[in-house]
Amino acid sequence: MTPAADAANFLDEEQSLIDHITIQITQVYTRLQSQGRVARLTYLYQLLSETNRVIAHSQNQQALLTELQQVLLNLGGFAKIVIALKADDQADSPLVIQFHHNVSANILPTLQTVLQQEQNPPLNHVKNTGPDVDVYSYALVNAPDAHISPEYRAWRHYLKQEQVHQAALTPLLFNGHFWGLIGLYTTGRVEFDQEQIQLLQNLSRDISSALERFSAEQQRKTAESYSQQMEQRFQQVFLQSPVPMHIISIQDERILAVNLAYEKWLGYRLEDFQNQDAWLKKVAPSAEQRQLMQQNWEEALQLAKKGNPVQFPEITLLAKDGSQRIAQRTMSIVGNDVILVWNDLTAIRETEQALQDSEQRFRIMVEHTVVGVYVLRDNRYIYVNPSYANMLGWSAAALIGHDILEFADATIDILALIHQEQDQATEYLGMPPIVAFRHQNGQIREFALHARCITWDDGRPATIVMALDITEQKQAQDQITRQLEQLEATMYGTLQAVSIMVELRDPYTAGHERRVGLIASAIAKEMGWDEKRCLQMEEIGLVHDIGKISIPSEILTKPTRLTHLEMEMMKGHAQAGYEILKNVPFNIPIAEIIGQHHERMDGTGYPNGLKGEEIHPEARILAVADVIESMATHRPYRAALGIDVALCEVLKGRGTIYDTEVCDAAVRLIKEKGYVLPS
Structure with a gap:
């Protein structure tokens, strides 16, 4: 028999009892639902009341959140509670869990991840709430959307395991924008009705209003503090x-x-x-x-x-x-x-006045100085002082505006000389260029010029030139130069005459002194000496054996080797040469050089056994030149040994008895450069 058939066979008394039981159960369920709703409303009213009390007494956001957490714990109307707020007031700031009640520590990292996601319906709805505060409530009995994230699925699974059936997410706003949420989770099956949602909306508005008030108060305090700081800073800046x-x-x-x-x-x-x-x-x-x-x-x-x-x-x-x-x-x-x-x-x-006074003094000085001064721009005179005008025989007015080339010797590139003087002015103190100018009377006058680049009164660049008339000075200098050249020629002729006089007493070595002088001059030139010094070496060579005047002619012309006594007498010619010339005024120490030309670097020479730097450089050159000439030419007691033997002797004594640099220069001159000994 089917159940339908059995049901149809209930007795009237049985059916009446069943209906009565059904009514009783329905009434009990309704009463329980009503009690749950009343209990939740009572909790929410208490929560709203306590929240307003906390808001009234809290001075800042942190105090409000701390007191609110305590109220939620004391009331204890929900199985689980979560409060999450943004880290700051930026739109993209992440949500951070600020408070949680009865939530397992193992699921908190998952929940923190869920709070950052946008695709899950409850959070997406809450985050995009409008100014009217849309409280989102939902039951967990329904199957979740297939598009939710794995983390949110795990969170829902955890809530189901904890027997959570209903949830309400209340958004918190700051200046009309989403700033956080309060999540309330209950194990009861009573759904959140409109009255409860209205209470949650009021709670959200009160908290949001308090947060905005706290923010405004903080901004006011910050502004006051900033204003005080700025005032203090202004005072310090003003005073200091x-x-x-x-x-x-x-x-x-x-x-x-x-x-x-x-x-x-x-x-x-x-x-x-x-x-x-x-x-x-x-x-x-x-x-x-x-x-x-x-x-x-x-x-x-x-x-x-x-x-x-x-x-x-x-x-x-x-x-x-x-x-x-x-x-x-x-x-x-x-x-x-x-x-x-x-x-x-x-x-x-005061500085400007001092500059003006200084400029005035300078102008007066320039106007009255005996040195000619003029200023050029584009090769034309823009200023000339009276001295320069007098040097040319023109008035200053006649020169201003005219090209300098109108008054210069056409054969000289005056502009190139002036520019060269400008370029070299900061490099060295050399001789100024000398330029020929034409006087008004047609006479050619020579001026020494010193040029510098300056900024003129009008702020533009110009060239200032100081000119000194050296016409008479140059004429006198030319005359002195000619007289000096004549004097040098006379001295050279005198030295030649002395050399010939010495040779007359020793005809077998005729020409020796002249040849030594020429060889010494060539070695000095190879060593890099200047032309004047090389000529002096030639002159010294002419008289380096002048002391032989004191040696008996029998010894000078002896065709055989000299005895020891005769050799000692012969050595005396170096000292004798010094004694002969020591009181004769020369521009070089010629007496000392002649007295040292037989000294040796190691001190084995004569007459004084001098060493190294004690010997004049000219004497060191004479020593090598004397050896080369003596060995390479004939002597009364032997035939010429030749240049190769002479060089071997020089190299043998290199660095010991002869100066190293002189030896190297002599060998290089003869061997590498093909120098031929004078005849």
């Missing part, structure tokens, strides 16, 4: 500024403050004057000056009220110590006060 300043009230013209730089500048302190009028009497004793300054003040005040700083004309103030200060002030209006900033021009004006 190196620029003199003082502040005046527009209303009654009282001087409100002066800074330290002002006190140091004029010597006055704030207590030295009550108002603008008292200040004027101290810094401007003249009534006329005070009247002008007051007039300027009133005019500037009207302009400054339009919002732009106003600069006053320069004035002269009287300092407390009686000194005068030239200054310029700038006026700015801030609120009801005037700030005057002073620019002390005293040093600048």
Whole structure:
């Protein structure tokens, strides 16, 4: 028999009992639902009331959240509670869990991830709530959307395991934008009705309003603190500024403050004057000056009220110590006060005056100097002093504006010389260029020129040239040069005559002194000596054996080797040469050089056994030249040994008895450069 058939066979008494039980169950369920709803409403009213109490007593956001958490814990109406807020007020700031109740620590990282996601319906709805605060409530009995994230799926699974059946997410707003949420989770099956949602909306509005109030209060305090800091900074900047300043009230013209730089500048302190009028009497004793300054003040005040700083004309103030200060002030209006900033021009004006005085003195000096001075631009005279005009025989007016080439010798590139002098002026102090100019009378005059680039009075570049007439000086110098050349020729002829006189006593070595001089001169040139010094070596060579005059002719012309005694007598010729020439005035120590030409680097020479640097460089060259010439030519007691033997002797004594540099130069000269000994 089917159940339907059994049901149809219920007795009337049975059916009546079943209906009664059904009614009783329905009534109990309804009563329980009603009790749950009343309990939740009671909880929410208490929560709203306690929240408003906390809001009334809290002074800041942190205190509010701390008290709110305590209220939620004390009321205990929900199985689980989560409060999450943004880290800051930026739109893209992440949500951070600030409070949670009865949520397992293992699921918190997952929940934190869920809070950052946008695709899950509950959070997406709450995050995009409008200003009316859309509370999102839902039951967990329904299957989740297939498009939710794995983390949100895990969170829902956790809630189901915890027997959570209903949830309500209440958004918190800040300045009308989503800022956080309160999540309430219950194990009861009573759904959130409209009245409960309305209470949650009121709760959200109260908390959001409090947060905005706290923010506004914090901004006010921050603004006040910033204002105080700025005021303190202004005071410090004002007081410590190196620029003199003082502040005046527009209303009654009282001087409100002066800074330290002002006190140091004029010597006055704030207590030295009550108002603008008292200040004027101290810094401007003249009534006329005070009247002008007051007039300027009133005019500037009207302009400054339009919002732009106003600069006053320069004035002269009287300092407390009686000194005068030239200054310029700038006026700015801030609120009801005037700030005057002073620019002390005293040093600048004194410097300018000193420059003007210096320029005047310089101009007077240039105008009266005996040196000719002129200034060129584009090769034309733009200034000439009287001395230069006199040097050319023209007036200054006749020269100004004319090309310099009109007065210069056409055969000389004067402009190139001037430019060369400009370029080399900073490199070395050499001889100035000498340029020929044509005097008005047709005479050619020679000027020594010194040129420099300058900035002229008009601020443009120019060339200043100092000219010195050296015509007579150059003529005298040319005459001296000719006389010197003649004197040198005479001295050379005299030395040749002395050399011939020595050779007459020793005809077998005729020409030896001349040849030694030529060889010594060639070695000196190879060593890099200048031409004049090389010529001196040739002259020294002519008389290096002058001491042989004191040696008996029998010894000089002896055809065999000399005895020991005769050799000692022969060695005396070096000292004898020194004695002969020591009192003759030469421009070089020729007597000492001749006396040393048989000295050796190691001290084995004669007559004094000198060593190394004790021997004159010219004597070292003479020693090598003497050996080369003596060995390479005939002697009364032997035939010529040849140049190769002579060089071997030089190399053998290199660095010991002969100077290394001289030996190297001699060998290089003969072996590498093919020098041929003079005949």
